[in-house]
Amino acid sequence: MVAKFLLVPFMAVAVLGAPHPDSHPSYGPPPSYHAPSYQAPSYHAPSYKEPGMPYAFAYAVxxxxxxxxxxxxxxxxxxxxxxxxxxxxxxxxxxxxxxTASDETGYVAEVTYIGEARYPETKPYAPHAPAYGRPAYA
Known part of the structure; x- marks a missing residue:
C-alpha cells in the first residue's frame, strides 16, 4: 500500500512535464555568433630530406x-x-x-643481353591415330 502512495507523485510529475499537443513550441532568438577573423595558416610542411645511409647487398640463385x-x-x-x-x-x-640512381640524374639503366635467342622447332599439327584401331560404338 505504501508503494501506491510513492508511485502517484512520480506519475504526476511525468504527466505534468509532458508537452501538450495543442501548445506551440517556443523558440528564442539565435545566439549571437561572430565568425573568427581569417588568419593565414602558420603550418610549414615538414622536410623529409634526410642524408642517405650507405649500404651494399648482393644475392644470386x-x-x-x-x-x-x-x-x-x-x-x-x-x-x-x-x-x-x-x-x-x-x-x-x-x-x-x-x-645508377640519384637525385640529380634520376634512374639510368643500360640493358644488355648475353647469348642468342633459341626457339624450339615448330612441327605441323598431325592428329594421332587411335592406339587400338577404329573405336567400336554400341
Missing part, C-alpha cells in the same frame, strides 16, 4: 636442374645508388641491367 639463374647486387654511398641485376630468359639469353 643458380639451379642448373630447373634452369633458374638470377642475381642482384646494389650499393649506395649515401647519394648515388648503383648496381646490376641479371636473369635467365626463357629463350636462352641472359638479360643484364646495370643502373
Amino acid at each position: 643458380k639451379d642448373d636442374y630447373k634452369g633458374v639463374d638470377f642475381g642482384h647486387d646494389e650499393s649506395n654511398d649515401g647519394h648515388v645508388t648503383s648496381g646490376s641485376y641479371r636473369v635467365a630468359l626463357p629463350d636462352g639469353r641472359t638479360q643484364i641491367v646495370t643502373f
Whole structure:
C-alpha cells in the first residue's frame, strides 16, 4: 500500500512535464555568433630530406636442374645508388641491367643481353591415330 502512495507523485510529475499537443513550441532568438577573423595558416610542411645511409647487398640463385639463374647486387654511398641485376630468359639469353640512381640524374639503366635467342622447332599439327584401331560404338 505504501508503494501506491510513492508511485502517484512520480506519475504526476511525468504527466505534468509532458508537452501538450495543442501548445506551440517556443523558440528564442539565435545566439549571437561572430565568425573568427581569417588568419593565414602558420603550418610549414615538414622536410623529409634526410642524408642517405650507405649500404651494399648482393644475392644470386643458380639451379642448373630447373634452369633458374638470377642475381642482384646494389650499393649506395649515401647519394648515388648503383648496381646490376641479371636473369635467365626463357629463350636462352641472359638479360643484364646495370643502373645508377640519384637525385640529380634520376634512374639510368643500360640493358644488355648475353647469348642468342633459341626457339624450339615448330612441327605441323598431325592428329594421332587411335592406339587400338577404329573405336567400336554400341
